[in-house]
Amino acid sequence: MSSIADKDLAALGDLLSYLEMITPLTDAEAGKLHRVRGEKKREAFMSWIIDPRGSPTFHPNEDDYAALKEFFAADKERRKQIKNDLGKMVEICRSLFDEFRQSGSNPPPGHPRRIGVILRKAKRKDLSEKFDKAWARHLSRDIVQFR
Numbered sequence: 001m002s003s004i005a006d007k008d009l010a011a012l013g014d015l016l017s018y019l020e021m022i023t024p025l026t027d028a029e030a031g032k033l034h035r036v037r038g039e040k041k042r043e044a045f046m047s048w049i050i051d052p053r054g055s056p057t058f059h060p061n062e063d064d065y066a067a068l069k070e071f072f073a074a075d076k077e078r079r080k081q082i083k084n085d086l087g088k089m090v091e092i093c094r095s096l097f098d099e100f101r102q103s104g105s106n107p108p109p110g111h112p113r114r115i116g117v118i119l120r121k122a123k124r125k126d127l128s129e130k131f132d133k134a135w136a137r138h139l140s141r142d143i144v145q146f147r
Contacts, residue, residue: 004122008087012115012127015090019097019134025104033104086118097138106139 025033082088089111096107112135119128 004086004118004124008085008090009127011087011090012131015094015097016130016134018094019138022101022138024138025101030100030104030106033102035104037103037105083114084118084121086115089115089118093135100139109139112139 092111093107093115096111099105100107112131115131116128119125119131
């Protein structure tokens with residue numbers, strides 16, 4: 001049985017309280033936020049990639065691809081290191097949830113699912129189920145079908 005640090009349990013408790021306190025967005029509200037954010041991102045991208053004369057400004061080269069490859073390799077290693085860190089997963093889920101509340105874009109389900117895995121490995125199925133219910137209250141299409 002793996003044990004969970006008290007500070008990680010406290011962080012999870014804070015996230016659970018937060019999820020239970022916040023009123024869920026309706027599908028219409030989330031959709032509107034998502035559309036507005038998409039329009040802003042599209043405008044920003046177009047202003048970055050096309051100069052005022054209408055010609056492209058971005059021309060990728062080999063260095064750009066090498067930098068991206070290095071970034072993704074480092075990110076993969078970082079994800080391996082935090083895979084079983086409940087505190088880090090809670091922190092990530094909190095930021096993902098805040099981003100969802102601002103943008104309406106559903107966060108990827110991997111981190112909330114990982115919280116459930118960590119809790120069940122630690123024989124804390126009660127907390128796992130409580131977290132699943134609180135998360136699904138806001139993002140029902142996400143985690144409920146996982147189990």
